[in-house]
Amino acid sequence: MTRTTDQQTDSVRILVPTGMLGAGFAESTVERGIALGADVIAIDGGSTDSGPAYLGASKPKTSAPQVARDLRIVLKAAAGAGIPVIVGSCGTSGTDSGVDWVAGLADQVMAEEGLDLRVARIYSEQSAADLKEHLDAGRTHPLPPMGELSVETLESCTHIVGMMGHEPIVEALQGGAQVVLAGRATDTAVAAAYPLMMGMPAGPTWHVAKIVECGGQCTTNPRAGGVIATIDAGGFTIEPLDPEAACTPSSVAAHMLYETVNPFSMREPDGTIDVHEATYTALDDRRVRVEGSQFHVADQHTIKLEGARLTGYETMSFAAIRDPRVLADIDGWADLLRVVLSQRVEQTLGLGPDDYAFDVRLYGHNAVLDTLEPEAGPPREVGVMLLVSAADQATATAVAKVANPLMLHLPTADMDYLPSFAFATSPAEIERGAAYEFVLNHVVDAATPTSMFRIETKDDHA
């Protein structure tokens, strides 16, 4: 593993313009970061937060115009300043096609802007066959709350990615890349790679990488845009790029809580970030100094896997109820809907409970928390969402169509007339297509930090 460099430097400044490539930011954000002496621009391009469909189907959450717009600003600024750009988890899930999608947009932007930056693509997709070898050799381990991995689970995935640490990114940079477009990477590796390559200490580097991963979220105005952080031998200093926003010791420390199970200790492929002893001090009214962060290198380098598999095809239908007589016992009405729908599906389609599944969600009543809902009381109106899942789209839609007259007219048990409810759309049924679920939460003991990833530079494609 190479972490040294010919260049000697006392500090490294990381510019993070936004928490997600494509989310948008003011052009002045990047201009200000460059003026403050940024050495690298790092942007996260993905996440699993929005659910399994993006990995399962290998499609991005963002649109091409959103990503191209952000890339244009960043690539122009980086080319002007002569600093590298690192994008992680390209295409939301970091699949190989996600990397190629972002690379295609970058090529297009560079052609339009007359830029000629050397681009490296780092692929992180994993084959079930390769992973089976790791499994058979005892090199895979579950993370809580998951159980042991099985071959069937691996083979059921439509896409599997490994989360890279900083090392493949460092290798690409050392190979001369000015733009690194990485597949699935830890949020932190994207920001940590360049400072680690420049010899900055691991503790402050990993800690600041976690703090900046969501852009301006560690400031007093999360909507204000990005941040710039300076890492040196003793710690790091962070400030917002919007002159009107501020970082305070609380806003910075609180970001360690965000989306983390444990706010003091976080595992990376190379080891564990430990911020138990970190101190947060205000330098002035908008800059914070952090010292005392530690990083404990692990005995075994591990790569975390993410995988998603197809669960079926879904069809949705949505109607609304306003009549207080029905709303007075909306749970009773929904129970009746479930029973009658199951009967009609059996009668008309000949399908039993194992052939399909459905969920009735009462928006305005308890749709969000369901059985965990602590409050009661009649709602003023309720949206009834029916979500049907089946092995194929036609079956899911057929079930939703059987439900259609019920969602239009089903009376309560004590009504002697047919009410009519308020469908939101025509046709009422909306085919959602394939649905997925995450099934992997396991790590692989990797031979080397780069062995599971493939780096290609632009020249290879030419």
Add this chain to the structure above:
Amino acid sequence: MTNDTIALGDLAQEVRSKNAGPFWVTMELFMRDEASYALAADAAYVNEDVVAELYGVAADQVQLFRIPSLNVVKISYPRPISQGSLRDRDMHAGQHHVPLALVRVPAPAA
């Protein structure tokens, strides 16, 4: 002493929840001051068993962090319903803080 009670959410600057990866939910009570933090951090009112009861999870899987320097109580638990599955109602687990925010504690003296 008064018998009046108040919801933790009414003593907090912010109560929030969020997915922490696909398999965990994490929540934070950002309390307004030391006095309200003392109530949220009091194991008599918020503990692993209370969280297990509120969210239908096993108490021994609940992780609870009391952070006096930030007046924060942070709670993490494994997501009982697979993210994005047919019965998942809250993709980012962003609205699951509400039962926690409604936990009642003795009202601080005015």
